[in-house]
Amino acid sequence: VTRTFYKKVFRNLGLKSKARFFLQGTILTDIDETVAGVKRQHNILSQVGIDPQKEYGYKVLEPLKTLRKDGVREVAGALGLPPEITRRIPFPGPALAARIVGEVTEERLAVVRAATAVVEEELKDTGAFQYLAVLLSDRATGIVEGKREFGQIIVVRCLDSVDARTATPVDLPWETLHRICRRITAIPGVNRCLYDLTPKPPATIEYI
Structure with missing residues (x-):
């Protein structure tokens, strides 16, 4: 990058x-x-x-x-x-390329862009320090129209912090998480949506 x-x-x-x-x-x-x-x-x-x-x-x-x-x-x-x-959320200089684990392609950028739009719309009123969507390099088995599909995986992060040195995950309401999951798995090619509850440390806020 x-x-x-x-x-x-x-x-x-x-x-x-x-x-x-x-x-x-x-x-x-x-x-x-x-x-x-x-x-x-x-x-x-x-x-x-x-x-x-x-x-x-x-x-x-x-x-x-x-x-x-x-x-x-x-x-x-x-x-x-x-x-x-x-008060706006931090955003990496390389933009959404920094939110893709693995190869960056136009197709994968389109996926993470769509997921980011969902996350930002759903979580904009939480007051959280940071919220984001990450596209993983792995794929997961899913079902589309009764047939097996190896779909893409989106991870959602939502964290509170003061100075970005440490951060704690936000306990989002189940209703919000379910709504985010439904919307993200409606993105073509995505069949798995995960919510990452790992604080910083041991994790970092971003994946890359």
């Missing part, structure tokens, strides 16, 4: 637009987790020995890298940004 995102996509865009700088919202938790070896965040470059200027042709600016998520929200509020911006 890092190589595709920075070296191919943004390098080409930078060359076309003659941009010399790339502004991104790296926060301190991203750096801490990458340096400690917890996970490799897609947006960590210089901290792991990558020189963006040399490798990709542009300089990366990270004005938020000394703050955690709660600090970023405080700054945004102090600057007068509305709650729909300051």
